[in-house]
Amino acid sequence: MQQAAAQAPADPRAFAAAVKARLQEGQTTLRAAFEADGNARRLIVGRARLVDATLIEVWQHLAIPPEIALAAVGGYGRGELFPGSDVDILILAPGDFCNADAHRRAIEQLIGVLWDVGLEIGQSVRSVAECLAEAARDITVQTTLLEARFLCGRRELFDEFWAAFRGKLEPAAFFRAKRLEQAERYTRFNDTPYSLEPNCKESPGGLRDLQIIVWAAQAAGLGDNWPALARRGVITAHEARQLARAEDTLRDIRCRLHLMTRRREDRLLFDHQEGLARAAGIEATRTRRASEVLMQRYYRNAKLVTQLNTLVLQNLAAAIETAPPAPPIVIDVRFQSVRGLLDVRDDTLFEREPHRILEAFLLMQQRSELQGMTARTLRALWAARGRIDAAFRRDPQNRALFLQLFQQKRGLTHELRRMNQYDILGHYLPAFGRIVGQMQHDLFHVYTVDQHILQVIRNLRRFTLPEFAHEYPFCSRLITAFERPWVIYVAGLFHDIAKGRGGDHSRLGVADARRFCREHGIAGEDSDLIPFLVEHHLTMSAVAQKQDLADPDVIRAFAGVVKTSRRLTALYLLTVADIRGTSPKVWNAWKGKLLENLYHAALRVLQGDAPAPAAGLAVRQEEARGMLRFHGLRGGVEDALWRQLDTAYFMRHDAEEIAWHTRALYHRPDSAEPVVKARLNPFGEGLQVMIYVAGQAELFARLCGFFSRLGYSIVEAKIHTTRSGYALDSFVLLDPSDTLPYRDMIGLIEHDLVEQLQTRPPLGAPSSGRLSRQVRHFPFSPEVSTRRDEKGNSHIMSVAAIDRPGLLYAIARVLAQHGIDVQAAKISTLGERVEDTFVLSGNELGKTATLVQLEQELLEVLRV
Known part of the structure; x- marks a missing residue:
């Protein structure tokens, strides 16, 4: 390399170009070799050596002052350089070196040439004392210097640094x-x-x-x-x-x-x-x-x-660690505690007595002083995992031990995760072993199947813990009163276990769950409940998010599926835990309210009452009147407005919403001006917006377009027309980007939306907002289906598509162009996918040709 430096061209630009050409040629050769043999270590070590030679050549060519030293640090100091990694170097200088202008210029020239030849340099210039001081302050610097490797320059200075650094290093700290x-x-x-x-x-x-x-x-x-x-x-x-x-x-x-x-x-x-x-x-x-x-x-x-x-x-x-080890605490003849960790007293225990494998995890749950397992125990578990075979799984003692894990008061989540980590769970349940590390390409799960299942069980367990009761108090109350909650944990273990087999995983998982119950002696109503939960773990969310909960027939049909209040409670708890275990973006307070409303409505039916909307209309109105009196309104002020509202309105809105609408409208039921009111959503995050306006064409599309332009997602729309032809619509809005201050937007919405409804500008083209990066890699074909409802009064349209900004407005615009009115909308966002349901009315819906054309146009706007 010294010969190359001696023959290097004098012109700095020519020198840099020549070195850069050799560096690129060397990297091309390394890449070709890697693509041929796939030896990654040879590639990263080869690139480090290539860069070593380049640095030394430049150093020598520039005649850097001999007082300083050049060292590789970090990963490069380790002798490894990945193809895109920076080149981290330490320029080591005497204490007073940087005070000399000439020396500073030499270092600046060095760094400049290194960048010119194509190296992305991360450099530090320090004295030995500065290196020690920085290392003492910052563990990252200390780690970087730990891998320092001498390249060229003054070797004695580097040795001085290394001796001082090693002398100061405290291994335990x-x-x-x-x-x-x-x-x-x-x-x-x-x-x-x-x-x-x-x-x-x-x-x-x-x-x-x-x-x-x-x-x-x-x-x-x-x-x-x-x-x-x-x-x-x-x-x-x-x-x-x-x-x-x-x-x-x-x-x-x-x-x-x-x-x-x-x-x-x-x-x-x-x-x-x-x-x-x-x-x-x-x-x-x-x-x-x-x-x-x-x-x-x-x-x-x-x-x-x-x-x-x-x-x-x-x-x-x-x-x-230098502290003397504490003596072990004997638990029994097989196990002991060492520094708070479970330890086997004999390395061959699990090989000799395989059922002790499950006993070890059970001990972890039963003894709160144990904070983990020793390396010896974990090694023994890993080595003995093959002893969990068909005979092990048939052993009644092992089956009883496995079931006991779910029945303990603490530690289930930790131990199932540990069992999964060391392949114990997958060996005991081969069906679980097949889904370990399996991806879920469905746009809303952010975990692999096995991790999602364990996350669901974790969520269920958190409902039982007092320290988490503030998160979901209703779930905590329900599970506290639930007899044998471990049954729901078992259902959680099996609810997605059949993913990836092809077909309906809910139905396929039922066979696994039934076999598990039979083999593990789970009998009576529990042996019925677990397969039911596996088969129907998606049912409650589908009904809550896609069907009209104000329709008594919907509630009766759901109650007919559930059949008992115990099943209903277990299904509700599993549903909440399941949705929360998919992705942080999927759960929101509005979905929680829908599920809770469905739970209460179905529970009343199962207890022998009529569905609340049909049986409790007068009660709901009286409750709303009480709220009006509380706000100082005299009796009877609501009558003029309420005479314009039919039963469907009172069925679809609860007493609190009715009272809010009435306070805004009782004195102007025939208002010539649009009335818009917005407030913070009382049922969770987001905004609730009410619109009252004399009927006008394309209203739903106009409203969707307005909210879309503000950046909001509509999670629910309740559309109602009064007897006098006024639209009384309400929307729940969420900000998917979490950047819009809800409270600050109330005044803007109330002012600007009134202006929109008065001026009625032409509907603009839907926004062509950017899709999220992940969406491009999931093949998903949009779906549209339209059918008459069971009463024949309206049509139900279901839409499934990839979510994007302005999607709902694009759908509403197509409906408006066909003169179709939206009576209600259920908007469900599952990660990057939407599944929306609309109740539609309009004369054109009775024509087959119109329906075909409508669905074709909708599919066109839904495609991404």
Whole structure:
């Protein structure tokens, strides 16, 4: 390399161009070799060496002052450079070096040339004292310097730095700081490796989980690679091989991501997953896309990484921490407690007595002082998981132990997650094992199937805990009074277990649930309840969000499906837990209110009463009158308005809404001017808007367009026409971006919407708002179906489509163009998908040709 520097052209631009050409040629050669053999380690080590040579050549060519030293730090110091990674360097200088202008100019020239040759440099210029001070303040700097590697310049200065740095390094303090850092990182990624777009570097189960092990071992002088850790007894030889394979898998994915995106991209976005699968030679199967196969492999690798991370960090803690170990506390002849962790007293316990595997998890639930399991116990569980075979599953003792896990007062969620982590759950329930790491391409689940199931069970358990009673108080009251709530947990375990088999997973899961009940001695009404919940776990949300809850026939039909109040309560609890377990974007207070209303209405029917809308109309009106009196209105002021309202209005609105409408309209039932009132939604987040105006064409479309332009999503619309021809409509609005201040928008809506209704400008074209990035990678065909309702008075139109800004307005505009009126609308958003239901009226709906044309036009505007 010195010869190349001596022969380098004198012209700085020519020199930089020549070095850049050699660097690009070298990187092209490395990439070609990787694409041929798939050896990611050779690629990243080769790029580090190539950059080493480039840096040394530039350093020597520029004749950098001999007082300073150049070192590689961070991942580059480790001797690894991924294709898109920055080149982190430390320019080490004497304490007074930077005071000299000439020296500063030399460093600036160095950095400039390095950028000119095509290297993205991350540099720091420090003295030894400054390095030590920064390392003491910032654990990230300390970690970066831990991997420092000398490149060129004054070797004595680098050795002085390294000796001082190692002398100041406290392995135990460093280890504790890195574990806290990992806990914070896990929190940022929701403590799961199983999000649908994970970060292969930072997410749990990513490369960072492996690097933290090496950093802690390096700091303690235990080695800087897996074979070295095995020689020191920190890990076994088998674990060293597992760690190396897992690391190679992650390196391969990260290298391909960088090369495919031509930048440092560590997120496995939907945009990249199919391309990555093709690059890795993965092909689609009959039931799954190539990207799904790739991601299941990734999740299983991430699961292994988190397992090994837990094991090795425990062993490192024992090797690094200087405090004398506390003596073990004997639990029984098989188990003991070591530092608050469950420990097997004999490494062969689970091999000799396999049923103790389940007993270990049961002990974790029963003994609150246990905070986890020792590395020895986890290793023994992992090694013995193969002992859970057909004979193990048939053993009545094991079946009883497994069922007891669900019947304990604490720890179910933690232990099911631990059982899943170490493949115990998948071995005991092979059907569960098949859905581990399985993606859900449905636009609203953000977890893999197994993680969603465990999230649902977690939600159910939280209903029982006093510290979470404030979250969903009604659910907490119901589950507290529910006899044997563990039955609902079992149903939660099976509700999605048949995903990915093809066909209706709700029905397919029923067979698994029935077999489980039969084999585990669950009898009587519980053996009936669990399969019922599995089969109908989607029914309650479908009725609440898509049907008219003011219709007594809807309530009677739903009650006929449920049949008993115990079933109803269990289904309600599972439904709330299930929706909350799909994605943070799917649940909102409005859906909660719909479900609660349906629960109360169905419960009255099951208790022998008529559905509340039919039986309690007079009661509801009297309750509304009481609210009016409370607000100071004299008796009878409501009569003029109420004479214009029919039974359907009082059925669709509760007493509080009726009173609110009446206070705004009692003195102007024949108002010549539009009346618009808005308020904070009393039933949860968002706004409630009431519109009262003399009938006009295209009203629903105009209102939808107005709200769309403001950026709101309509989650419910109640459309009513009075006997005198006035429209009395109410909407519930949510801000999907969570940026619009609801309270501040009330005055604007009341003023601007009145102006719109007075001037009636032509309906504008629907917004062509941008689709979310994820939507482009989910094949979904829009659906439109129209049918007469059972009474023959109206038509029910159902629409399913990909959500986008202005979608509802586009639908309303098509309906308006055909002269079709919207009587009511149920707007249901499930992640990136909408499933809306409209009650329609209009003479044209009776014509088959009109219906066909209408559906074709709607499909056209729904396509993305």
